[in-house]
Amino acid sequence: MPRWQIVDPKTINVPSTRKIHGVDVEAWAAPQDVPEAVRVSADPDAKRVFVEFRYMTGEEPLVIGAEKDGVQLFIGQFSRRLFRIVIRADKSTAADFMGTVTSMIEELSKSRATPPRSENYRTTEQVLAIKGRDLFAELAETSR
Amino acid sequence: MRLTWWRRWLFRGMTGVKVGGVFVAGIVGAVLRTTPSNWSAPINSWLQWVHENGWWLIVVCSLAAVVATLINSWLGPPWVWRSVQKLLDKLRDEVFDIVDEEGVYAQRVTLFRRQRFLWWIWPWRRWFWPWGVWRCPWSGWLVPVARSGHTTQKSRAIYLAPDDADNAEGVAGQVWVGNRTLRVVDLPDLSTESSTRVIREYARRSFVSEIWLRRRIKAKKACPRALCGFPVEVNRAIWGVIVLDSRRPDSIKLEAGQPIHKMFPIAIGEILQRA
Numbered sequence: 341m342p343r344w345q346i347v348d349p350k351t352i353n354v355p356s357t358r359k360i361h362g363v364d365v366e367a368w369a370a371p372q373d374v375p376e377a378v379r380v381s382a383d384p385d386a387k388r389v390f391v392e393f394r395y396m397t398g399e400e401p402l403v404i405g406a407e408k409d410g411v412q413l414f415i416g417q418f419s420r421r422l423f424r425i426v427i428r429a430d431k432s433t434a435a436d437f438m439g440t441v442t443s444m445i446e447e448l449s450k451s452r453a454t455p456p457r458s459e460n461y462r463t464t465e466q467v468l469a470i471k472g473r474d475l476f477a478e479l480a481e482t483s484r
Numbered sequence: 485m486r487l488t489w490w491r492r493w494l495f496r497g498m499t500g501v502k503v504g505g506v507f508v509a510g511i512v513g514a515v516l517r518t519t520p521s522n523w524s525a526p527i528n529s530w531l532q533w534v535h536e537n538g539w540w541l542i543v544v545c546s547l548a549a550v551v552a553t554l555i556n557s558w559l560g561p562p563w564v565w566r567s568v569q570k571l572l573d574k575l576r577d578e579v580f581d582i583v584d585e586e587g588v589y590a591q592r593v594t595l596f597r598r599q600r601f602l603w604w605i606w607p608w609r610r611w612f613w614p615w616g617v618w619r620c621p622w623s624g625w626l627v628p629v630a631r632s633g634h635t636t637q638k639s640r641a642i643y644l645a646p647d648d649a650d651n652a653e654g655v656a657g658q659v660w661v662g663n664r665t666l667r668v669v670d671l672p673d674l675s676t677e678s679s680t681r682v683i684r685e686y687a688r689r690s691f692v693s694e695i696w697l698r699r700r701i702k703a704k705k706a707c708p709r710a711l712c713g714f715p716v717e718v719n720r721a722i723w724g725v726i727v728l729d730s731r732r733p734d735s736i737k738l739e740a741g742q743p744i745h746k747m748f749p750i751a752i753g754e755i756l757q758r759a
Contacts, residue, residue, distance in 0.1 A: 349741035366667040371746045419720040459664040
């Protein structure tokens with residue numbers, strides 16, 4: 341199993357100015373919504389690639405939050421945080437699904453579920469944007 | 485639940501009732517298994533009395549123990565609130581530049597709990613109805629339960645945190661609705677001489693009603709010039725909100741990724757599980 345790669349919250353969770361009811365406020369994700377580590381692994385027999393996020397609040401039972409074109413997003417049953425992405429592909433082609441993954445996370449953040457986790461989905465998207473390419477390249481390397 | 489002297493004493497009293505109730509019920513149960521005639525006077529007459537009244541003694545003692553347990557679980561153990569208070573003080577010391585004595589009470593950290601039901605609200609929000617127009621006790625409220633320092637502990641700043649999220653009040657309400665960290669800085673400096681335009685600007689930027697704000701100014705209560713809030717979770721659900729307020733326009737040093745900001749919500753959430 342590959343090692344967890346620590347995420348730097350200062351680069352992932354950057355405060356930004358948002359408009360709430362016409363008022364400019366500085367906003368960023370709550371600390372418990374920022375993944376502290378990420379890892380990418382593969383099951384070559386089942387042709388599946390897993391992207392997993394770890395949080396300070398620990399693990400919890402997972403449910404499918406979204407499913408499309410061979411990609412499944414697993415969210416926490418209670419917190420609704422994004423914990424795992426399962427891509428039905430082999431190690432070398434998993435990176436091609438990043439566009440689908442990103443659009444699915446964006447759709448998930450628009451859902452009106454309770455509790456709202458749009459900031460969590462935004463930070464996981466950021467993690468993938470910053471570290472995703474390297475993680476998938478590293479995974480593809482291990483297959484050679 | 486603010487840790488006041490009467491809550492502390494009530495918790496101790498209820499603990500006594502609980503222990504006493506179980507103990508007496510146990511003794512009565514043991515006495516019921518004895519034969520009074522086997523004992524000499526005056527013990528046999530006491531045992532006889534217990535035999536005649538034992539059934540209701542056991543019922544009353546057991547009920548008292550159950551009620552005391554329920555009251556104590558509602559109050560929460562005093563150590564929880566002492567720990568919360570210490571954590572709030574620590575957070576205040578870390579995120580504010582407290583350079584003089586004024587800083588201790590001009591820069592505060594308040595823990596609000598989201599309550600679905602609030603049976604009473606003071607002062608009344610409208611003269612004819614305590615909870616305000618189109619609002620009721622079960623509208624959803626953010627109630628202050630603990631605050632750093634030892635002054636301004638009797639806060640009545642209760643904010644609406646309703647199901648219809650558009651009407652959430654204050655920075656606390658907005659944090660609760662969006663479940664994210666928010667910061668508002670450079671709010672206008674308010675006083676009794678402030679113009680209507682300035683008061684309206686302050687109310688708009690801090691998400692409070694103008695009426696509420698005018699009442700506060702009239703009561704000569706200080707209005708913070710910078711506010712910051714973040715959600716607190718207990719058992720993976722949003723429990724409440726922490727709000728930092730300062731009378732200085734830009735003195736809140738809370739940053740994403742700062743160790744205290746990272747660890748604080750987790751630490752307080754773990755402690756509040758026992759409340």
